[in-house]
Amino acid sequence: MPDLLSHALIGYILATLLGVRYDWIDSTYVTVVMAGAFIPDIMKIAIVLPSATVSDAIGMPFEWFALHTLGGATLSILIGVTLVAPRIRSRVGALLGVGAVSHLVADAMLLNVTGRSFPLFWPLSPWRPPSPGLYLSTDPGPAFVLSVIALLVWALKRSTGDTIGTSEPRTR
Amino acid sequence: MLTTRNRRLIALGVLISALGLLCVWYGVFTPAPQAGIYPGNPDISDTPERYIGDRVVVHGTVVSTSPLSIRLDTPATPVIVITDLDRRVTVNQELSVFGVLTAERTVRANRSLTVPKQNVWYMYFVSALAGLWVLTRLLRGWTIDWQRLELTPADQPQEEA
Numbered sequence: 001m002p003d004l005l006s007h008a009l010i011g012y013i014l015a016t017l018l019g020v021r022y023d024w025i026d027s028t029y030v031t032v033v034m035a036g037a038f039i040p041d042i043m044k045i046a047i048v049l050p051s052a053t054v055s056d057a058i059g060m061p062f063e064w065f066a067l068h069t070l071g072g073a074t075l076s077i078l079i080g081v082t083l084v085a086p087r088i089r090s091r092v093g094a095l096l097g098v099g100a101v102s103h104l105v106a107d108a109m110l111l112n113v114t115g116r117s118f119p120l121f122w123p124l125s126p127w128r129p130p131s132p133g134l135y136l137s138t139d140p141g142p143a144f145v146l147s148v149i150a151l152l153v154w155a156l157k158r159s160t161g162d163t164i165g166t167s168e169p170r171t172r
Numbered sequence: 173m174l175t176t177r178n179r180r181l182i183a184l185g186v187l188i189s190a191l192g193l194l195c196v197w198y199g200v201f202t203p204a205p206q207a208g209i210y211p212g213n214p215d216i217s218d219t220p221e222r223y224i225g226d227r228v229v230v231h232g233t234v235v236s237t238s239p240l241s242i243r244l245d246t247p248a249t250p251v252i253v254i255t256d257l258d259r260r261v262t263v264n265q266e267l268s269v270f271g272v273l274t275a276e277r278t279v280r281a282n283r284s285l286t287v288p289k290q291n292v293w294y295m296y297f298v299s300a301l302a303g304l305w306v307l308t309r310l311l312r313g314w315t316i317d318w319q320r321l322e323l324t325p326a327d328q329p330q331e332e333a
Binding site: 004 | 180188191198200204291310313
């Protein structure tokens with residue numbers, strides 16, 4: 001996957017741009033999109049607790065990668081939605097969704113030795129789409145380009161005098 | 173309505189169990205090349221005899237350059253010999269190979285990928301940085317009500333239950 005910084009930057013950029021259209025998306029909610037962008041990589045828990053270890057312990061097949069699919073992301077988003085007040089649930093759910101989907105799409109373009117990406121639509125489909133193979137998760141290129149874009153977006157917002165990203169009180 | 177601590181705990185229990193089941197279900201995936209699901213490390217490690225002659229994907233650490241061999245990261249840590257590789261590699265590099273399993277422990281390479289070690293360190297470093305960035309934003313922008321197990325935006329008063 002592109003490194004987590006790239007995912008966080010994509011979330012930041014998308015959320016700040018969405019905030020142009022939906023003015024309730026302030027700094028608090030930009031953070032929600034960025035958190036959503038981390039969701040699929042919860043599967044990285046496999047680095048400290050390998051799938052094979054869990055599988056042996058429970059006596060059944062087990063693969064953390066399920067968390068890095070549409071199904072896994074949906075359940076994780078529902079967990080996030082459970083933890084907030086009912087009146088902001090649809091906002092939080094939608095924004096976590098934006099973040100998580102942006103992560104899955106960015107990862108689907110990773111260079112892969114088979115030329116195919118991962119089953120991002122699972123469990124709806126086991127299909128692994130062909131990947132355009134744009135970058136490796138270890139390439140510094142994406143984070144550099146995205147940092148520049150994020151800075152531009154941030155500067156643009158500040159120069160238009162918008163309250164997004166600042167701590168000024170807002171009337172709702 | 174899911175507004176109390178107990179109801180939230182129940183919901184979380186259900187959702188986390190569902191996630192666990194999802195991980196078990198995903199673990200049952202069997203190779204299906206027509207869907208782009210090629211036999212990988214676990215298959216080659218446990219039952220290589222099923223896939224001789226098939227296209228497979230293996231990745232591991234280079235343990236020898238003569239013959240070129242990689243050690244897979246599965247519990248059995250088998251060593252696989254790679255033939256026909258069109259790139260130079262050194263011991264300890266991470267190597268991914270897509271090719272044909274010509275014998276139980278031999279893959280004839282079709283395509284391959286390596287990652288320089290310093291790039292892996294770079295990735296871990298910036299990912300940790302990103303984690304800190306988002307965590308800081310979360311801690312500043314949201315507060316936790318432990319009594320109701322609820323997150324609220326820090327700049328908004330909490331609703332009365």
